[in-house]
Amino acid sequence: MYRYNEPDVQSVSRATSPRERERLAAASSPIEETLDPADWESFRAAAHHMLDVMIDFQRDVREQPVWRPVPDVVEARYREHAPHAGAGLDAAIADFETMVLPYPTGTPHPRFWGWAGGTGSPTGMLADLLASGMNALQGNFNDAAARVEAQALDWMKEAFEYPRAAGGIVVSGGSVANFVGLAVARDSSVDYDVGTDGVGAAAGRLVLYASTEVHSSVFKAAKLLGLGRNAVHLINVDAAYRLQIPELIARIEQDRRDGLRPFAIVGTAGTINTGSIDDLEALADLAAAEGLWFHVDGAIGAMAALSPETRDLVRGMNRADSLAFDFHKWMYVNYEAGCVIIRDADALRRTFAAGGDYITPLPRGPGSLLDAAVGRGPQQSSAFKALKVWLTLKEHGFDKFGRLVAQNVAQARYLAARLDASTVLERVAPVALNVVAFRARVPGASGAAADEVNRELLMRLQESGTAVPSGTVLNGQFVLRTCICNHRTRRADLDALVEAAETEARALMSD
Numbered sequence: 001m002y003r004y005n006e007p008d009v010q011s012v013s014r015a016t017s018p019r020e021r022e023r024l025a026a027a028s029s030p031i032e033e034t035l036d037p038a039d040w041e042s043f044r045a046a047a048h049h050m051l052d053v054m055i056d057f058q059r060d061v062r063e064q065p066v067w068r069p070v071p072d073v074v075e076a077r078y079r080e081h082a083p084h085a086g087a088g089l090d091a092a093i094a095d096f097e098t099m100v101l102p103y104p105t106g107t108p109h110p111r112f113w114g115w116a117g118g119t120g121s122p123t124g125m126l127a128d129l130l131a132s133g134m135n136a137l138q139g140n141f142n143d144a145a146a147r148v149e150a151q152a153l154d155w156m157k158e159a160f161e162y163p164r165a166a167g168g169i170v171v172s173g174g175s176v177a178n179f180v181g182l183a184v185a186r187d188s189s190v191d192y193d194v195g196t197d198g199v200g201a202a203a204g205r206l207v208l209y210a211s212t213e214v215h216s217s218v219f220k221a222a223k224l225l226g227l228g229r230n231a232v233h234l235i236n237v238d239a240a241y242r243l244q245i246p247e248l249i250a251r252i253e254q255d256r257r258d259g260l261r262p263f264a265i266v267g268t269a270g271t272i273n274t275g276s277i278d279d280l281e282a283l284a285d286l287a288a289a290e291g292l293w294f295h296v297d298g299a300i301g302a303m304a305a306l307s308p309e310t311r312d313l314v315r316g317m318n319r320a321d322s323l324a325f326d327f328h329k330w331m332y333v334n335y336e337a338g339c340v341i342i343r344d345a346d347a348l349r350r351t352f353a354a355g356g357d358y359i360t361p362l363p364r365g366p367g368s369l370l371d372a373a374v375g376r377g378p379q380q381s382s383a384f385k386a387l388k389v390w391l392t393l394k395e396h397g398f399d400k401f402g403r404l405v406a407q408n409v410a411q412a413r414y415l416a417a418r419l420d421a422s423t424v425l426e427r428v429a430p431v432a433l434n435v436v437a438f439r440a441r442v443p444g445a446s447g448a449a450a451d452e453v454n455r456e457l458l459m460r461l462q463e464s465g466t467a468v469p470s471g472t473v474l475n476g477q478f479v480l481r482t483c484i485c486n487h488r489t490r491r492a493d494l495d496a497l498v499e500a501a502e503t504e505a506r507a508l509m510s511d
């Protein structure tokens, strides 16, 4: 066996001067580089400068346009070739300040209500710095990050009335959370090992159910799970955009008669288009009666459970076999952070158990938890996303988040009332939660012409920097919608939206 021969440090140091040793070391070893700064004090100064810049950015965000386009001169710089020699930290930071920071999506702004964008928070920003500074891997190792994630999961189980023993994982967002939930649903629905033999071995095509308002990530999940998009059988909604249960019951019966294999029902708590909430209690009853997995996509609306004022809206959510939700939407956690809770922790493990000699846990040491983490989701290495959830919850407490959720719901109702009083704009859907859909009235215009006016109205609002709603189609009509996952919004901001939209709409119609 080869034995490394320990050098005799004593004799070497006696035999040579320090300078001679340095010369010998330099001659015998290659240049060894590092990414550490040559001078930690100038790094410290640059870092403090950036922290100040970002604190000012947060504090003064209201004074900025919500969004502004990237100008051509800046755009051109994004076509520069790859740097082979570095320009140094100061130059790189200067580029960030001129090329990146002035052109945000706009989510931190009090008048950003597009899609389901969440505001983030100053503490969330800090938490990402801390997590990144530790360069911690979430959940995979026997370390503090695993404890933080587990505790954050426990707190969410408590908030959503799930048993402590339930499984779960903090993931990148609602899409992955839906994917994980439906993967476990699929694997739990057949009596063989899907992971080994694939979906093709199932007797009868696996199908699941959701309303026509379901989020596209459920289709994506169906595709990735080998079920195919057409495996998502869509059930019509009622006038309040909620899944029609009698139609669902009939469809399940029909599918069974046709030799298909129903395995899951997806209920949505807070649809992306209108914020509608399916009758989760009734869906839970039906899933139980039919022996189907019940998954809830609560990406937006799960947080309604945090306030006593809105909790009843999501009654039945705690009966789901799997619940997907986003921290980065209505819990205002900085991107990205989502979560899925799976009632049966073993079922989650069965789906994602990976194995491999390189992750076989030892009884002690940093690797002693390895399989536990790798066995909970599709990722192996994962950023320490739970820290920002944990830190902001410690700072503010659940009650504060509940109050903010209720505040956003009250603001949505306020906006609805303002729209209902407008002669220029009209609200086009009931307001169940924090989403308000509306459009400009375009008297006498065809559907296509009215849609064109509303598309133009939306773009003008966004480009003016006043507000960022987003668009969608309801009942075949293009509409604008605001989704208020925003702790900075004040009622005056909604007044500003209505006034700007009325002014632009009038201008458009006189064009």
Ligand SMILES: *Cc1c(COP(=O)(O)O)cnc(C)c1O
Binding pocket: 116, 172, 173, 174, 175, 176, 178, 215, 217, 268, 270, 271, 272, 297, 298, 299, 300, 326, 338
């Ligand atoms: C946003 C959203 C998703 C997807 O979540 P991401 O965090 O964007 O991946 C899924 N379902 C609904 C209802 C959503 O609003």
